[in-house]
Amino acid sequence: MSILGTRVLRTEDPRFLTTGGVYTEDLTDEALDGACHVFFVRSPIAHARIGRVDLSAALAAPGVIAAFSGADLADLPAIEPMMAGMLNAKMTRRLLAIDKVRFVGDPVAVVVTEDPYQGEDAVELVDVDYDPLPAVVDFDDALSNETILFEDAGTNVVVEFGNAGSLKPELFDGCEVVVSHTFGNQRVAPAPMESRAAAAVWGEDGRLTTWIPNQGAQSARDDLAKMLDVEASQVRVITPDVGGAFGAKFGADPEHAVVAWVARQLGRPARWTETRFENLISMTHGRGQRHTIMIGGSRDGDVLGYRLEIIQDGGAYPRIGAVLPFLTIMMATGPYSIPNAEAIGTSVVTTTTPIGAYRGAGRPEATAALERALDLFAAEIGMDPADVRRRNLLPPFTEPHQTAFGALYDSGDYAAALDKALEAAGYADLRAEQASRRASGGTVQMGIGVSCYVEITGGGDESGAPQENATVEVHPDGTATILTGTSPHGQGHSTAWAMIASEELGIPVENFTVRWGDTDLIPVGGGTGGSRSLQQGGAAVQQASKELIELARERAAAALEASAADLQFDPGRSAFAVAGDPDASVRLADLAKDERLFVHSIFTAPGATFPFGTHVAVAEVDTETGKAVLRRVITVDDAGLVLNPLLAEGQRHGGIAQGAAQALLEEVVYDADGNPLTASFADYPIVSATELPSFELASMETPTSYNPLGVKGIGEAGTIGATPAVQSAIIDAVAHLGVRHVEMPTTPMRVWRALVEASAQGTDSESA
Amino acid sequence: MQVELTVNGEQRSDDVEPRLLLVHYLREVCGLRAANIGCDTTSCGACTVLLNGESVKSCTVLAAQATGQDVVTAEGLAAAGELHPVQAAFRAEHGLQCGFCTPGMVMAAVSLLRENPSPTEEQVREGLEGNLCRCTGYHNIIRAVLAASGQAEVTA
Structure with a gap:
């Protein structure tokens, strides 16, 4: 029986x-003996010019080995944004800020101590003069360019995807109903x-070895080399x-490079572990978009036109977040057939923590905007939201479907997913229960949210085709190693x-050692992100394993003095046998005795895959307090x-x-300053x-032809499907009281305010 | 100052800074690094250990306060090479992914089940409210605790 598709318990778990x-802070590698501890001094002000940085008091504190400010690292190149050709290349960053700070948490100095407790004390003693500048927190403030974060850039706009002038005025021609809304x-x-965290040490050969929690050692290595201005071959991650x-640990951050720099400067290993406070203000955040939607169609439920305008908050320094509208636009019409659609986006910098990737990265935003739009449209024409969706979903397809936004959906049956989810939820019964609770007029009302999605997983990286490599080696003792x-x-x-x-290979699961994340051992790799791993990395393991069997077949033929074509591999015994003579056999492991038995293989996919589904959420809302409780997610x-x-x-x-x-x-919240x-x-x-x-x-499993495993990515489905379903359920719980929309997060205050406003409008219209 | 306590059944006596937190004592002095530090505000529970059989967040206890007491960490929950029934249930129900919250979560669950051997799902959720997990959505953690209490079918 095949092991594929079965519930194998994790071999990782006992440890x-x-x-x-063994996380970075747990490391006891002897190369790190005697490590010093690095502490970052971070700006307490969102936007300011930096005056004098006085390290003297910190340097005099117990246990302090050294302290450095941005000036000490001024020889290192300014860091350009990723994809500098696309993004505004003048929006550069220093490892430690030199002239200006641009968000609360921007590192300006480091203190290095023998002991972590001493660092906690000494970091408070660094005295920095700040000349405050106006903060830029709001989208509109950023767009107004009244206060500019990067004077050289001359604008707060990082990149535009399309422009407002390209919008087609005829988009909603023939629509009986057009609804528009702006939401966050x-x-x-x-x-x-x-x-x-980081731990870093330089060898006598001038090479850096650094341990970093990350999603891909190879991209972390390349980022570090760039920031430290050394060759990638000088860095081992x-x-x-x-x-x-x-998503937030892809690549390397300035702090990781500073720790390596300190280790080189002091000639001793250096370590850093950030506090949760630091983490919440200086690790990249996610999302941060504002959407303006217009949706139009017929009163019987056909959606004919859809427009999405995106403003993306990139935070203080453009990172991948600034690029995310690209993905949001690509997925703008999701699983629906909408004859006329357009989407544009603008990314801006603000004096806040930089925005990066967060589970879904651009696609949850597309789905949230579209599903909210469909609900508003459904409410306007008085149609059940599930019916509106079914009416507009693309029909099932097995040959790739090209969308107007450049996506090539590999396979899909969206209506089947919707029907299955509604059935599992007991949708008709839920609507009946809702009607009865509404009729009873109780203070706790129930709402149902439905969200259909399609998303993109395993897209190609900047270098092109989606691919991944694997090495599989069988050892003479019957164990095996996989490098991924x-x-x-x-x-x-x-x-x-x-x-x-x-x-x-017929080797038991527990006999495998799987290794990753060492750039000396595995110099090339795409890491884990964008739900790519199984469909590319897993497919590479399968491909290498199959190739290993063919390599071994030649050796087995020689060993058994038989023709390779006459040999059958029996996974049950992990051995080759001569057809018709099962006693003439040789084990795979034995074929590794005289010569190493391994294969390195690269799997290349024809393209990205597009998983899909439907989420249904059921929520209860207390109409007196606005408190929402999530009851079910299907x-x-x-x-x-x-x-x-x-x-x-x-x-x-x-x-x-x-x-x-x-x-x-x-929600990450900033005040106006x-x-x-x-x-x-x-x-x-x-x-x-x-x-x-x-x-x-x-469960629903529609195979893809894009890899022999038939798999797509599953890692980000949850954040893409669930967010709009839950938001919709909460709004739906109070829809009969006149509420059409509540911003996320749907806190009791927001729900309660929406109820008060709806009630006031209801009273107004009655009196009018 | 001198602290004398039992850690995973072993009597210890160590000279420590008075302000040393129990979690740092366990990690740096005892070399027991299963308990992790995930926040600065006693919110996340990644550092949960048993103090005289009850779960405590070891980031909020001074090593000095543990003098004369009995500390058990995830390393000491079962004999080497074996899993405690709660640990086994976490594996069977896939109640862990990245593993960072896991030792603390397991200790909190052990304590919860000692106080209430047959909790409802709601009681498990309330009992583990102080232990954060970002990977599992808690679904399989709840299943694991219910399974360890003998109340849920083991799905594997």
Whole structure:
């Protein structure tokens, strides 16, 4: 029986459950003996010119080895934004700020101590003169260019995707109904449980070895080399266990480079672990878009036109966040057939923490905008939201479907996912219960939200085609090693990659060692992000395993003095046997005795894949307090064939929780002066167990032809589908009271205000 | 100052700074690094250990306060090479992903089940409210605790 598709328990777990993982702060590598500890002095002001930086008091404090300010690192090149050809290249950053600070948390100096407790004390003693400038927090303030963050750039606009002048006036011709609305897709914190960290040491050969929690050692290496102005070959990045990442640990950050710089400067190993306070103000945030939608169609429910205008908050220094409108635009019309559609976007800088990738990265924003638009349209024409969706979904297709926004959907059956989700939810019964509760006029009302989505996973990187490499080696003792260019941080690649190779090689899962995240061992790799790993990294493992069997077949033929064509590989025994003579056999492991038996292989996919599904949420709202409680989440997430249901469900659960959290309660908040108000877990309302229900998952598996495993990415489905479903459910709970929209997060205050306003409008229209 | 306590069954006596937190004592002095530090505000519970059988956040206890007491960490929950029933349930139900919150979550769950051997789902959720997990959406953690209490079918 095939192991593929079965619930294999994780081989990773016993270690995590007993001695715990070895995260960067846990490292006891002897190369790090005698390490000093680096502490960052961060700007307490959102926007200011830097005057004098006085390190003297800190230098005199107990245990302080050294202290450095931006001037000490001035020889290093200014960091250009990624994709500098596309983004405004004048918006550069220094590892430590030199002339200006541009957000609360911008590092301006470091203090280096023998002991971490001494660092906590000494970092307070650095005295920096700041000459404050106006903060730029609001989108409109940024667009007005009244205060400019980068004087050389002359504007706060990082990049434009299309422009307002390109909008077609005839877009809504023939529409009986046109609805427009502006709403936010708020800034949230990725908040992996492990904050950022680094450990760095330079060898006598002048090479840096650095341990960093990351999502891809190879891109972290390249980023570090650029920031430190050394060749990539001089940098070795090793990835310890990583305590969650969610997009925010891709590549390397300025802090990681500063730690390496300090280690070189002082000639001794250096370590850094950021506090949660630092993490919440200086690790990249996610989302941060404002959407203006227009949607038009017929009164019987055909959507004929859709327009999406995006403003993206890039934060203080443009990173991947500034590029995300590109993906939002690509996915603007989602799973629907809309005859006329257009989407444009503008990214701006603000005096806030830079925005990066966060689980879904650009696609949740597209789905949230579109699903909100469809609900507003449905409400306007008085049609059930599920019916409006079914009416406008693309019909099932097995040959790739080209969209107007340049996406090539590989395979899909969107209406089937919708129907399956509605059935699993008991949609008709839910609507009946809602009607009866509305009729009863109770103070706790119930709402249902439906969200259909299609998303893009495993897209190509900047260098082109989506691909990944793997090395599979069988050892004489019957064990095997897999090297992968992917980089798990909770996903379970050790188990999943072993399952794939085990299927081909007949070696038990527990006999595999899976390795990743060491750039000397695995110089090339795309890392883990954009839900790419299984469909490319897993496919590479399968391909290498199959090639290894063919390599071994030649050796087996020689060993058995038989023709290779007459040999059959029996995975049950992990051995080759001569057809018709099973006693004439040789084990795979034995073929590794005289010569190493391994294959390195690169898998290239024809393109990205497009998983899809439908989420249904059920929420209750107390109409007197505005308090919303999420009661149920039912999802169909079709990501092609499922390799290990246990792992796939885990990915869905985690994503649903983060998606629901954005709809319900999480938001990074700044005041008008750019002060972060959510800089600890006491203030940032990271979702806990009491705020969520158990989730109901229905399965649906439409294979893709883009890889032999038939799989698409599952990592980000949850944040894409759940957020609009939960938001819609809460709005739906009070829709009969006249509420059409509530901004995310749907806090009690916001829901209550919406109820008060709807009530006032209702009274106005009655009196008029 | 001198602290004398039992850690995972072993009697210890160490000279520590008075302000040393228990979590730093366990990690740096005892070399027990399963308990992690995930926040600065006693919010996340990644550092949860058992103090005289009850769960505490070891970031909010001074090593000095643990003098004369009995500390158990994830490393000491079962004999080496074995899993405690709660640890086994976390594995069977896929109640962990990145593993960072896991040792603390397991200790909180052990304490919860000692106080209430047959909790409802709601009671498990309330009991674990002080332990944050960013990977699992809590779904399988709740399943694991219910399974460890003998109340939920083990799905694997």
